[in-house]
Amino acid sequence: MKSYETLDPTARILMGPGPSDVHPRVLKALSATTIGHLDPEFLKIMDEVKELLRWVFQTENELTIPISATGSAGMETCFANVFERGERILIGVNGVFGMRMTQVAKKYGLTPITFDKPWGEIIDPDAIGALLETEDDIAGVAVVHAETSTGANQPLEEIGQLCKKHDVIFLVDAVTSLGGIPVKVDEWNIDACYSGTQKCLSCPPGLSPVTFSKKALAKMDARTSDVESWYLDLTMIRKYWTEDDRAYHHTAPINMNYAIREALLILYEEGMESLFARHKLHSKALLAGLAELGIEPQVEEAYRLPQLNAVKIPDGVDDKAVRGALLNKYGIEIGAGLGPLAGKIWRIGLMGNSSNERNVIYFLSSLEQNISKSGAVAAAQKIYSE
Amino acid sequence: MKSYETLDPTARILMGPGPSDVHPRVLKALSATTIGHLDPEFLKIMDEVKELLRWVFQTENELTIPISATGSAGMETCFANVFERGERILIGVNGVFGMRMTQVAKKYGLTPITFDKPWGEIIDPDAIGALLETEDDIAGVAVVHAETSTGANQPLEEIGQLCKKHDVIFLVDAVTSLGGIPVKVDEWNIDACYSGTQKCLSCPPGLSPVTFSKKALAKMDARTSDVESWYLDLTMIRKYWTEDDRAYHHTAPINMNYAIREALLILYEEGMESLFARHKLHSKALLAGLAELGIEPQVEEAYRLPQLNAVKIPDGVDDKAVRGALLNKYGIEIGAGLGPLAGKIWRIGLMGNSSNERNVIYFLSSLEQNISKSGAVAAAQKIYSE
Numbered sequence: 001m002k003s004y005e006t007l008d009p010t011a012r013i014l015m016g017p018g019p020s021d022v023h024p025r026v027l028k029a030l031s032a033t034t035i036g037h038l039d040p041e042f043l044k045i046m047d048e049v050k051e052l053l054r055w056v057f058q059t060e061n062e063l064t065i066p067i068s069a070t071g072s073a074g075m076e077t078c079f080a081n082v083f084e085r086g087e088r089i090l091i092g093v094n095g096v097f098g099m100r101m102t103q104v105a106k107k108y109g110l111t112p113i114t115f116d117k118p119w120g121e122i123i124d125p126d127a128i129g130a131l132l133e134t135e136d137d138i139a140g141v142a143v144v145h146a147e148t149s150t151g152a153n154q155p156l157e158e159i160g161q162l163c164k165k166h167d168v169i170f171l172v173d174a175v176t177s178l179g180g181i182p183v184k185v186d187e188w189n190i191d192a193c194y195s196g197t198q199k200c201l202s203c204p205p206g207l208s209p210v211t212f213s214k215k216a217l218a219k220m221d222a223r224t225s226d227v228e229s230w231y232l233d234l235t236m237i238r239k240y241w242t243e244d245d246r247a248y249h250h251t252a253p254i255n256m257n258y259a260i261r262e263a264l265l266i267l268y269e270e271g272m273e274s275l276f277a278r279h280k281l282h283s284k285a286l287l288a289g290l291a292e293l294g295i296e297p298q299v300e301e302a303y304r305l306p307q308l309n310a311v312k313i314p315d316g317v318d319d320k321a322v323r324g325a326l327l328n329k330y331g332i333e334i335g336a337g338l339g340p341l342a343g344k345i346w347r348i349g350l351m352g353n354s355s356n357e358r359n360v361i362y363f364l365s366s367l368e369q370n371i372s373k374s375g376a377v378a379a380a381q382k383i384y385s386e
Numbered sequence: 387m388k389s390y391e392t393l394d395p396t397a398r399i400l401m402g403p404g405p406s407d408v409h410p411r412v413l414k415a416l417s418a419t420t421i422g423h424l425d426p427e428f429l430k431i432m433d434e435v436k437e438l439l440r441w442v443f444q445t446e447n448e449l450t451i452p453i454s455a456t457g458s459a460g461m462e463t464c465f466a467n468v469f470e471r472g473e474r475i476l477i478g479v480n481g482v483f484g485m486r487m488t489q490v491a492k493k494y495g496l497t498p499i500t501f502d503k504p505w506g507e508i509i510d511p512d513a514i515g516a517l518l519e520t521e522d523d524i525a526g527v528a529v530v531h532a533e534t535s536t537g538a539n540q541p542l543e544e545i546g547q548l549c550k551k552h553d554v555i556f557l558v559d560a561v562t563s564l565g566g567i568p569v570k571v572d573e574w575n576i577d578a579c580y581s582g583t584q585k586c587l588s589c590p591p592g593l594s595p596v597t598f599s600k601k602a603l604a605k606m607d608a609r610t611s612d613v614e615s616w617y618l619d620l621t622m623i624r625k626y627w628t629e630d631d632r633a634y635h636h637t638a639p640i641n642m643n644y645a646i647r648e649a650l651l652i653l654y655e656e657g658m659e660s661l662f663a664r665h666k667l668h669s670k671a672l673l674a675g676l677a678e679l680g681i682e683p684q685v686e687e688a689y690r691l692p693q694l695n696a697v698k699i700p701d702g703v704d705d706k707a708v709r710g711a712l713l714n715k716y717g718i719e720i721g722a723g724l725g726p727l728a729g730k731i732w733r734i735g736l737m738g739n740s741s742n743e744r745n746v747i748y749f750l751s752s753l754e755q756n757i758s759k760s761g762a763v764a765a766a767q768k769i770y771s772e
Contacts, residue, residue: 004434004651007644009427011419019640022420030641031417033397034408034590036719041395048390068592069455072636073617104616198637204420206454206592206639229615230490231459248724250458251584253592254405255416256642258393265390333422338634 012327013359016335017148017308018176019198019205020351021359022263026203029262030255037252045261046241046252052264056178056201057193057211059185065241066207066260067232068253071175071196074208076104077232078171078192079142082216084225085109087139089171090131092123096149096338097173101142108228113138119340120150120298120310125158132166140169140191146177148199149338151310151347153181153303160189169216175199178209179267180279180307180351191216197256200279200307202352203263206256267352279306282355285383286348287311289364289376298345307355309348310341314371319343322370330366357384398713399745402721403534403694404562405584405591406737407745408649412589415648416641423638431647432627432638438650442564442587442658443579443597445571451627452593452646453618454639457561457582460594462490463618464557464578465528468602470611471495473525475557476517478509482535482724483559487528494614499524505726506536506684506696511544518552526555526577532563534585535724537696537733539567539689546575555602561585564595565653566665566693566737577602583642586665586693588738589649592642653738665692668741671769672734673697675750675762684731693741695734696727700757705729708756716752743770 014021035042046065053064067074079101083089087110091101094117102112113131115123123143132138141163143154156172163170171192174183179200185193191213198205212220212234220234227233231250239247267275283306287297290311298310313319319336323346326332335347350359364376400407421428439450453460465487469475473496477487480503488498499517501509509529518524527549529540542558549556557578560569565586571579577599584591598606598620606620613619617636625633653661669692673683676697684696699705705722709732712718721733736745750762 001654002437004438004647004654007415007418007431007648009418009421009425009431009644012421012425014420014422016422018637019420019422027417027419027641029393031413032393032395033413034400034405034584035395035398036400036402036405037591039395039398039713039719045393045395051388052390069459069617070636070639073455076615076617100616107612107614107616107619196637198420198640204639204641205423205637206642226493228493229462230486230493231455231462231618233493250456251404251582251591253456253590253642254584255413255590255645256592256639258395259641261390262393268387268390327425333425 010331013332013362014354015349015359015363016333017347017349018196018351020202020349020354022202022204023266023353025266026259026262030204030259032255032258034254037254038246038248042254043246045257049257049261049264052261052268053209053211055268056264057183057185058187059211061185061211061213062242063217063238064211066209066257068250069208070205071194071208072100073232074194074196074210075101075173076229077210077234078194079104079110080108080229080232081220081227081234082169082171082192083108083110083139084223086111088113088137090115090128090138090141092143092154094121094123094150094152095119095144095147097144097147101173120152122152122154122303125155125162128159129162132162132168138168140171142171144173145183146181146305146308148176148308150341151299151305151308153305156188156190164189169219176308179275181276181305185211197260197263200352201260201263201267203259206253207260279350279355282350282357282360283309285380286350286360288383289360289380292375292379293367293371293373307349307351309350310345311348312345317371325370326366332363332366396717399718399748400740401735401745401749402719403733403735404582404737406586406588406735406740408588408590409652409739411652412645412648416590416645418641418644420640423640424632424634428640429632431643435643435647435650438647438654439595439597441654442650443569443571444573445597447571447597447599448628449603449624450597452595452643454636455594456591457580457594458486459618460580460582460596461487461559462615463596463620464580465490465496466494466615466618467606467613467620468555468557468578469494469496469525470609473497474499474523476501476514476524476527478529478540480507480509480536480538481505481530481533483530483533487559506538508538508540508689511541511548514545515548518548518554524554526557528557530559531569532567532691532694534562534694536685536727537691537694538685539691542574542576550575555605562691562694565661567662567691571597583646583649586738587646587649587653588740589645592639593646665736665741668736668743668746669695671766672736672746674769675746675766678761678765679753679757679759693735693737695736696731697734698731703757711756712752718749718752
């Protein structure tokens with residue numbers, strides 16, 4: 001009989017594209033005693049999760065719930081439920097997750113019309129507006145708010161206004177944005193929005209918060225065809241999460257719901273403005289430090305995400321060796337580049353609980369030592385002492 | 387600003403249809419520090435989860451992994467990947483989960499041909515054999531091993547032989563059976579099988595173990611159409627779970643994988659024979675006790691599941707009042723009847739870590755007091771002293 005070691009993962013400093021560092025309070029909540037999915041105490045927890053999700057999504061949307069799977073399942077939930085076979089959707093593609101949106105849309109028989117932009121750039125609202133003017137059979141516009149593969153911050157407000165004007169669905173990927181930068185679902189006229197738990201919410205991966213506007217609900221209610229997924233079919237999931245009879249659909253991931261409640265509560269206690277200011281500050285210190293080492297951001301200043309800093313790997317620096325040394329000698333995980341940016345950038349996450357001075361200083365110190373340069377820590381300190 | 391209470395769910399005794407009582411070791415593993423989904427330490431954990439799943443499924447199948455969602459998503463994974471639009475599948479329907487199989491099959495454009503039997507009875511292998519003889523375009527046979535809604539134990543061996551003989555896929559729902567009664571995937575010629583974590587594995591809900599035979603893999607490899615789900619598409623998931631390059635598909639639920647590893651390890655340490663003997667013993671004691679109270683099993687003796695005891699509510703006993711008292715006065719959760727059995731049966735789970743003498747005795751004692759009868763505890767004690 002094979003023997004297995006006791007589970008004891010090495011504590012890491014999670015500064016990649018997610019998961020981020022999980023607060024001990026969240027891990028403690030995760031390990032609370034498991035109760036039934038129809039237990040009155042669990043139903044109360046579900047209600048609180050919905051309330052706190054509405055707070056972080058800045059919405060009054062009734063249908064604001066965590067899907068029982070990771071972020072990509074939230075993406076799939078939006079496309080599968082809001083649209084029907086044959087509909088044409090404008091999708092902004094400037095990184096991995098815009099590409100994924102087109103793949104998911106095709107799975108459901110939708111016709112994606114892609115706006116392609118180089119990775120790291122943003123989708124120009126005017127171009128979307130122009131197409132909405134000339135084409136009259138567009139069912140929706142989908143963009144990625146915080147493109148995790150590039151670190152680009154997509155402006156949403158203007159696109160939301162265009163979607164409202166043309167009465168089309170505005171679908172937004174907020175996986176890496178929610179909790180790190182404002183996601184104003186109601187104010188920006190977002191109709192369908194999904195996120196993940198393991199980014200700026202600093203909860204382990206496993207759930208995908210989603211929210212739907214009245215316009216999206218009306219479109220779902222007017223469907224002439226069944227939703228082509230069972231597990232992600234909101235017509236059934238809604239009955240469990242939002243109606244009084246709580247009709248059983250699937251067994252909710254009980255402990256993950258404990259965890260997301262606690263993670264959201266930590267954000268709620270800190271407050272929205274503090275959250276966003278904190279993410280900005282630590283990104284500023286990080287980039288000031290990296291500039292001293294000759295390491296420049298990939299994304300132009302106006303569109304940089306503070307929670308995911310994509311930076312160019314300097315000439316002569318061995319990508320894999322540095323990432324390996326950071327992980328193995330210092331316990332720091334940072335992210336590699338993907339697709340056309342593989343080997344060219346690092347993705348340094350400062351998401352949620354990972355966004356703090358200790359992480360920034362220790363990362364810069366570790367990096368300095370591994371590329372035999374200096375000055376980064378001092379430059380970051382200067383930001384912190386301002 | 388609304389204030390929220392500290393999360394502190396009341397400890398329950400989970401004797402319903404799942405979730406079951408979670409061992410403290412599993413809750414501890416669940417709360418271990420979160421690491422990255424591509425961290426070498428996590429890749430090792432993934433390999434161990436696969437090994438332990440092969441052990442409990444009694445299979446050599448390479449593709450034996452946990453799907454990153456609850457049991458119903460495992461069901462959907464099997465139908466979506468193994469079959470293609472237009473294929474005809476024989477589905478045994480004798481409870482909620484056989485019905486669900488037909489719903490899921492239809493979502494993917496399959497044609498279910500149902501064998502309907504009254505709830506609580508089993509599907510007759512001879513009837514399936516007869517149909518396989520007369521029809522030559524059947525792609526698969528799907529049955530529920532342990533029907534959670536009725537407590538019936540479906541014999542699988544003969545159906546597996548028939549499927550092998552006729553070269554059709556044998557698809558089995560082992561959500562409530564795995565870990566409680568033998569699930570011999572290889573010996574019984576099962577080609578696609580899914581389970582859940584919150585039944586006899588005694589892990590919180592959130593993952594769905596699946597396993598696929600070479601025959602199922604060959605059929606998947608020969609597909610002429612894309613899998614019509616993105617999140618559950620095994621052509622991509624396989625690359626992350628079973629190939630050396632570990633291509634990123636979605637972020638695995640890290641902590642839930644810690645938990646399932648620990649839960650499986652607890653089963654592995656106890657050993658297969660002890661597990662099954664334990665489930666049998668405590669069911670026997672429970673039913674002996676209930677018999678003293680005039681409470682009879684719903685399912686005939688040959689096909690009773692020891693882990694899920696469906697019993698008839700005696701005349702004059704108020705279903706809801708008794709279940710409410712058990713939960714609120716004693717902390718014991720038992721399951722209500724569903725569909726045609728609503729109000730007629732209770733479903734008393736003795737699954738995994740919940741299957742123990744303390745639970746049986748305490749439940750019988752609590753029930754005695756609530757229906758003003760006696761003798762049940764003594765009858766169970768007699769079984770234990772044999």
